[in-house]
Amino acid sequence: MNFSFNREVEEKRLKDIFGFSKFYDTQWDVISKVMSNKRILLIEKTGFGKSLCYQYPATCLPGLTIVISPLIALMRDQKKFLDKYIIPAATINSGQTPEENKEIIDKATRGEIKILYIAPERQGNTTWLENILNFNISFVVIDEAHCISTWGHDFRPYYRRIINLIDRFPANFPVLATTATATKRVQKDIEEQIGSSFSTIRGNLLRNNLYLNVLKVESEEEKFLWLAENISKLDGSGIIYTGTRANSELFSRWLNFHGVNTAFYNATLESEERIEIENGFMDNKFKCVVSTNALGMGIDKPDIRFIIHTQITQSPVHYYQEIGRAGRDGKPAKIILLYNPSKDSDLPLSFIESAKPDTNKYYKVIEALREERHTFTTLIKKVDLKQTVFRVIIADLIDMGIVVETIENKSKKYEIKFNAPGLNFDMHLKLKEAKLLEFGEMLFYANTQSCRMNFLCNYLGDNSADDCLICDNDLKIFEKVPANDSLAEKLSYFKENYFPEIIVESSGSNIVNGVAADFYGFSNTGQIIHKAKYENHAEFPETILFRLIAAFDSKFDVNEIDIVTVIPPTISGDIVANLAKQFSEKLGLKFSRDLVKTRVTQPQKVFQTNYNKNENIKNAFEFLNPGQILGKTVLLIDDVFDSGVTIKEAGRVLTRCGAAKIIPLTIAKTVTGVD
Amino acid sequence: MKELNRDTYLIALSHIQDVSTKTVNGILKEFGSEAGAYANFFELTADEMLSKHNIPIEEAVKIAEFKSQLPNFAFLNDNLVNQGFTMVAASDSNYPANLINNLGYDRTPSILYLKGDIEIFKEQCIAIVGSRDANEDDLNYTALLSKKATQEFKVVVSGFAKGVDKKALDSALELNGKSILVLPQGILTFKSGINEYYKKILSGDVLILSTFYPTAPWLVKLAMARNAYIYGLAGEIYIPKTNDSGGTWAGATSGIKKGRKVYVRYLDGKLPANLKLIELGAIPLDEEGDEIKGFVRGGKVNPKKKKNIKPPYEEGNLFEN
Known part of the structure; x- marks a missing residue:
């Protein structure tokens, strides 16, 4: 081991390796404890230099340092940083091929890597397990350790299992857990979970370059108006956080309408598109990115100058974490919460309410597993639950000690554990109560008349903070909604002419992104569709036809279309086909009903999981007389765009029949939730 | 902590x-x-x-x-x-007492890797082992022994080998009996069996046990070593059919030397290796699976002395009475 416990000596070495001349006192404290084989929980604000607390010891220790990290993007950033200082680091992750990962494992076995980043899920990988026994491990680090705690706002089931892993390490083996956001409650939980062998080092959390503001509005429209009026006046680039995916698109388009260069970002985007937006944001190509909370931890941009929330978060911890991304360079950054007291509690409360699936869904999974062992895919098909719901249930059942995840021939199988305890939802009730309390605290933040930063620091367990003197309450300067009639008119014009995008492009298919006439549920379009399809089986009213044409016109040119076709109905008769026919006639386009089903399918909405939706529709279409679309551009009409499975499958079939381009057009697009 | x-x-x-x-x-x-x-x-x-x-x-x-x-x-x-x-150490209170008694504390496996109900160890256990190349008659006899044991609420310990072992296991389970499978490999490499007996593991009727390094693949030498643990876990050992070499034979002869109760199918002396074992001191079984009382060396039964008479065991026989 190459460590002297002499600060001067080590600072000289620090300078040689990293170019920094001094350790902060806290860093030195942590590093010397790690080097004395201690276990430390380090709570320090973003930008403090937590990473150095393990990177430096890693260069002193003889063996490998393993860093467990929640996000591939974080791992890559850290590796890039270490590459600069020629410290051999690598990441093993699901984004790399098994061969690439194996090569890194081999290097680690040969001692050619000093710092290895892995996700907690790696513990379930057979290649990893077979090879780790040949490693020489000196030190383990848990990054973003608040994920360990059930009370942490980013609770990840595999993270929770790290606790057990750590408990299984030999005594006198150093472990460092780091986080920027841990309330006293989370700290206590982590301490309890990881045992008394840990000691906590907590820094102060005050960020004295964040200018905190809350603007109370009386309607959703006022948020649009404020943004249109003010966004260009803000320095630099930033992030606007929205509560729903639909809103990320809507706010982004509204700002585009005003000539502001923005992109929207949410979990529905393909990963290439996401990376493109992330890179564009890093390179200041956008004034702002409008995003759900999908844009987050992975973004390490030091000069984010503003962060605006159009939706109040579920807790002060979420809020502190999200605004913490601003001003990492230490320069001023403006933080604004747009808050409508009469409406904005709905979304967080519905999340808290529906955070856990219904009890009967848990029983459904248990019943299926009592009959036989299942892989992820066979089980999700069997129980037919939405993937998000299913993942929560499986994680909970594993956490409760009812289900175990076994590895069989490189694939995972779930089974019930012998002597498993019964289902117990006490923890869920406690969690829900805790979340309601946390949300109450967030409302308090929005309403407080004293220093906002002081409130946040106190809430996060740092009671040493003074008033920031730069928040709206301390300065007594408050943001206002602009009184601007022409802007309000523009907004209603915008909304009337706003058509949501349908994002379906993927390689291997000639389908392109299309457009929908409306969001399902935003206006009365949803009701009209429902009524026509399921109640009176009448034709769609003419307003729908006009809106469909307007949607089409907003994005496409009638001259580029060769032929119009329609997704054949499951049960609702010919009304969509008739609409498509009217549409074609109005625009003078050729219409064909040659896209037909080769077998009976179920309505997609009866299935919860995309696995079953896919199976329901796979190879169910064919196009008669394909000669008429060979090399042509096809406009493909359907009523509601939801999961996209049907439209994508039809796109695949039309591509196979020779269509050069397929443009989807639907009456409505569902408003899918939050990321 | x-x-x-x-x-x-x-x-x-x-x-x-x-x-x-x-x-x-x-x-x-x-x-x-x-x-x-x-x-x-x-x-x-x-x-x-x-x-x-x-x-x-x-x-x-x-x-x-x-x-x-x-x-x-x-x-x-x-x-x-x-x-x-789950793991159980030789020093743990729930470690099977039979293993320590039969093998001695110094030689009993230090650690057992298990899946299933470890309470099974507390019940009376018998081993049923034998030849891999058993014919239908051998298998029927195996089934008879296994079912008999099950009806007496005994747990059948076997080695999950083809032939006798597998039949012993399946017959016990057919009557909702309990069984311990002793693996010739590491527990992490045993896949098919866990799938096959999953429901029986869940109901507490099958316990999977391995003494080897968890990722060890199946090896002949592990299969040989494993036999000692099958015999060790059981109070009594039943052999429907053996060859005069191989794991069953080696385990049985060493068991006899140590004074263990080893029961072997007699079948009028028609099974040569079985007969050899009996000559070495194994206890012969009749076609009902019962001990043939009053058996004398040379393969003859003295009908007059069949009941309630202490059998005239040969000198040097290590059986305890």
Whole structure:
């Protein structure tokens, strides 16, 4: 081991390796404890230099340092940083091929890597397990350790299992857990979970370059108006956080309408598109990115100058974490919460309410597993639950000690554990109560008349903070909604002419992104569709036809279309086909009903999981007389765009029949939730 | 603090090359489930291990060298538990008493890797083992023995080999009996069987047991070594059919030498290897699976002495009465 416990000596070495001349006192404290084989929980604000607390010891220790990290993007950033200082680091992750990962494992076995980043899920990988026994491990680090705690706002089931892993390490083996956001409650939980062998080092959390503001509005429209009026006046680039995916698109388009260069970002985007937006944001190509909370931890941009929330978060911890991304360079950054007291509690409360699936869904999974062992895919098909719901249930059942995840021939199988305890939802009730309390605290933040930063620091367990003197309450300067009639008119014009995008492009298919006439549920379009399809089986009213044409016109040119076709109905008769026919006639386009089903399918909405939706529709279409679309551009009409499975499958079939381009057009697009 | 790391030390100790079971079991006896004691032990130099704990110096050197690999075993330990396996140490109170009684504490496996209900160990266990190339008649007889044991609420221990072993297992389960499968491989490499007997494991009727390194593949030498543990787990040993070499034979002859009760199908002396075992001191069984009382060497039954008469065992017979 190459460590002297002499600060001067080590600072000289620090300078040689990293170019920094001094350790902060806290860093030195942590590093010397790690080097004395201690276990430390380090709570320090973003930008403090937590990473150095393990990177430096890693260069002193003889063996490998393993860093467990929640996000591939974080791992890559850290590796890039270490590459600069020629410290051999690598990441093993699901984004790399098994061969690439194996090569890194081999290097680690040969001692050619000093710092290895892995996700907690790696513990379930057979290649990893077979090879780790040949490693020489000196030190383990848990990054973003608040994920360990059930009370942490980013609770990840595999993270929770790290606790057990750590408990299984030999005594006198150093472990460092780091986080920027841990309330006293989370700290206590982590301490309890990881045992008394840990000691906590907590820094102060005050960020004295964040200018905190809350603007109370009386309607959703006022948020649009404020943004249109003010966004260009803000320095630099930033992030606007929205509560729903639909809103990320809507706010982004509204700002585009005003000539502001923005992109929207949410979990529905393909990963290439996401990376493109992330890179564009890093390179200041956008004034702002409008995003759900999908844009987050992975973004390490030091000069984010503003962060605006159009939706109040579920807790002060979420809020502190999200605004913490601003001003990492230490320069001023403006933080604004747009808050409508009469409406904005709905979304967080519905999340808290529906955070856990219904009890009967848990029983459904248990019943299926009592009959036989299942892989992820066979089980999700069997129980037919939405993937998000299913993942929560499986994680909970594993956490409760009812289900175990076994590895069989490189694939995972779930089974019930012998002597498993019964289902117990006490923890869920406690969690829900805790979340309601946390949300109450967030409302308090929005309403407080004293220093906002002081409130946040106190809430996060740092009671040493003074008033920031730069928040709206301390300065007594408050943001206002602009009184601007022409802007309000523009907004209603915008909304009337706003058509949501349908994002379906993927390689291997000639389908392109299309457009929908409306969001399902935003206006009365949803009701009209429902009524026509399921109640009176009448034709769609003419307003729908006009809106469909307007949607089409907003994005496409009638001259580029060769032929119009329609997704054949499951049960609702010919009304969509008739609409498509009217549409074609109005625009003078050729219409064909040659896209037909080769077998009976179920309505997609009866299935919860995309696995079953896919199976329901796979190879169910064919196009008669394909000669008429060979090399042509096809406009493909359907009523509601939801999961996209049907439209994508039809796109695949039309591509196979020779269509050069397929443009989807639907009456409505569902408003899918939050990321 | 939860002492989950005890098993990390335990797994590591049990699989250090050239460290004897006797030494490991001695350490287990001394420290029990006190994780802290193992931690302190691993801090010692080889010389201190010798002077303080009487560990032979060659072994102490190996153990001291192994210390740096301990963290790796935390990952293995964690993975085993995540996959629903449990570990029991020779010094633990729920370790099967039969194994220690039959093999001796110094030779009993230091660690057992298990999946299923370990309470089964508390019940009366018999082993049914035998030839892999059994014919239909042999298998029918196996089924008879297994069902008989099941009706007497005995647990059938077998080796999950083709032929007799598998039949013994399946027949016991047919009558909702209980069974212990002793694997000739590491527990992490046993896949098909867990799938096949999943519901029986869940209902507490099948316990999977391995004594070997968890990722060890199936090997002939492990299959041979495993037989000693099958015999060790059982109070009595039943052999429907054996060859005069191989695992069953080796296990049976050594069992007889140690004075274990080994029961063998007689079938009028038509099974040569079975007969040889009987000549060596195994107890013959009739076609009902009952002991043939009053059996005399040479393969003849003396009908007059069939009941309530102490059998005239040969001199040198090691059976206890």
